[in-house]
Amino acid sequence: MNLRPAAAAALAAVLLSACNLAPRYVPPVPGVPDTLSGQTGTPVQASTAALDFAQAQSWIHSPQLREVVALALRHNRDLRVAVENIEKARAQYGITRADLLPGITAQGQGTRSRSSAELSNSGQSTVTEQYIAQLGFTSYEIDFWGRVRNLSEAGLQAFLQSEQNQRNVQIGLVADVSNAWLTLAADLARLELAQNTLDSREKAYALTKRMFDIGATSGLVIAQNLSTVESARSDVAAYTSQAARSSNALQLLVGGAVPEALLPTAQTMAANDANNMAFVPVPLNLHSSVLLQRPDVQAAEHNLRAMNANIGAARAALFPSITLTGSIGSGSRELDSLFGGGNGTWSFMPQIKLPIFDGGRLRAGVQVAEANQRIATSQYEKTVQTAFKEAADALADRAQWANRLGAQTGMVYATQKAFDLSDARFQAGVDNYLTVLDAQRSLYAAQQTLITLRLGEQTNRVTLWKALGGQEAVNMPEVPAGTAG
Known part of the structure; x- marks a missing residue:
């Protein structure tokens, strides 16, 4: 049996296997400033290590929240879909790679x-x-012209893109669960404040009623006092409903019921516990290259590489x-x-x-592939710029949170003092009850605003972690107190 024709064909395939018509891939310039803030200093370079979610949870200091996040990573349905998409992309890559061999x-x-x-x-x-x-x-x-190899490369990049999409879903899930848990904590704090306010106003109303019965005050004061009681009762009902909705939202993200022991309490938002969910210290000056490790940026680059490989496959179709x-x-x-x-x-x-005559179909296919590559380049650049904006915005907010919380805490102290003095003056008969009502409303509003700001400060930490692609600032210098971190 003469095998020389087959051997000659195999040798030719080996000699020509290095031919590849795909353009050389050149990573686009991100088009963003080098640093994420205007501060000077030596920029901290990006870590190239893949995100380990068991370690990523160490940025959360609350043991309960860490457990809730772990439950969500195991049971969330969106995450399951992302995992199955990876398996699908892996199988599709296996199909295209098999075409390289007879x-x-x-x-x-x-x-x-x-x-x-x-x-x-x-x-x-x-x-x-x-x-x-x-x-x-x-x-x-x-594969003289690299058509099959480029199709295989495109399949590989699609598989790697699906992996980054899964990471992006994971990071988003951790952030969403953390925000939902914190929101529930804030709602419980508002509910507790409303309940305590209702209790104190009911006591004040009972005292005023006794004063009215002995003729020591007027019916107008009774009516004004009763209005504050009913207003507080309405707030209790509203915040009870809101807390229930927040609990339902958390359970949806987790993918099932959250054990009672892992739920936050009203004290979670207390001032002395404000750092229980804090990040590791935020560095003085982040190099913008850290954003290139974000999974959405990585996914956009893999898509760009796939479009680049498709150009080679389309060009190869023009040749014998x-x-x-x-x-x-x-x-x-x-x-x-x-x-x-x-x-x-x-x-x-x-x-x-x-190919001799096809009405320009093959050349149009090359033009389509080249247009897709240019579109992918623009999408990549837009993704990087969006990542820069998100991280820069989070850092800009971070720099002012200490001042805002300090100012609001001072506001609560001042309004509490004003309420105590106005109530004492009313009891002494110096002021009318309108002054007490006004001070009471101001105190209640200031306390509610403080809870809202504490929630905003904590969600800003989550937003910053997400904007940095779930990366931790390990061995990075701390920001001075009152500016960030």
Whole structure:
């Protein structure tokens, strides 16, 4: 059996396998400033380590919240979909990569036929038997111009993109669960404040009622006092409903019921516990290259690489393609002598296809691939710029949170003092009850605003962590107190 044609074809495939018509991939310039803030100093470079979510949770100091996040990572349905998309992309990449190698199949065939006497030259019916066993490959394309390799590269980049999309879903899930948990804590704090306010106003109303009964105050004061009681009762009902809705939202994100022991309490938002969910210290000056490790940025770059490879596949379609079909085996009229000496068979059938006229279809395909690559480049650049804006905005807010919280805490102290003095003056008969009502409303509003600001400060930490792609600022210098961190 002469195998020289097959060997020559294999040698040609090896010699020409280095040919690739895809353009050389050049990463786009991000188009953003070098640093995320205007402060001077040595920028901290990005970490190239992949995000480990078991370690990523260490940025949360609350054991309860860490457990809730762990539950969500195990049970959230959106995350399950992302994982299955990875498996799908892995399988699709396996299909495209398999095209790089010939598919070898084994085949056995036996036929037995009878011819009628009328059709036989001898005038007698005949029975014919034929048995064949073969091993071969069909339509294996020699990848002269890199078409198959570029399609395989595009499949690989799609698989890597799906992995980054899963990371992005994970980071978003951790942030959403943290924000939902903090929101529930803030709602419980507002509910507790409303309940305490209702209790104090009911006591004040009872005292005023006794004063009215002995003629020491007027009916106007009674009516004014009663209005504050009913207002507080309405707030209790509203915040009770809001806390229930926040609890439902948290359970949806987690993917099931959250154990009671892992839920936050009203004290979670207390001033002395404000750092229980804090990040590690935020550095003075972040280099903008840290944003290149964000999963959405990584996914956009993998998409760009895939579009780059598709250009090579489209260009290769303009050139001739050679496919090989061959087999070796054995054939015989008798099954017993199928593998006997002298019964060997072989076939080799090369085929070349040269596009001559297609109405410009193939060249239009190249133009489409090039346009897709330019679109992917713009999408990548927009993703980087969006990442820069999100991180810069979070850092800008971070720098003022200490001042805002300090000012609001002072506001609560001042309004509390004003309420105590106005109430004492009313009891002494110096002021009317309108002064007390005004001070009471101011104190209640200041306390509610302080809870809202504490929630905003904590969610800003979550936003910053998410904006940095879930990366922790390990071994980074701390920001001075009152500016960030």
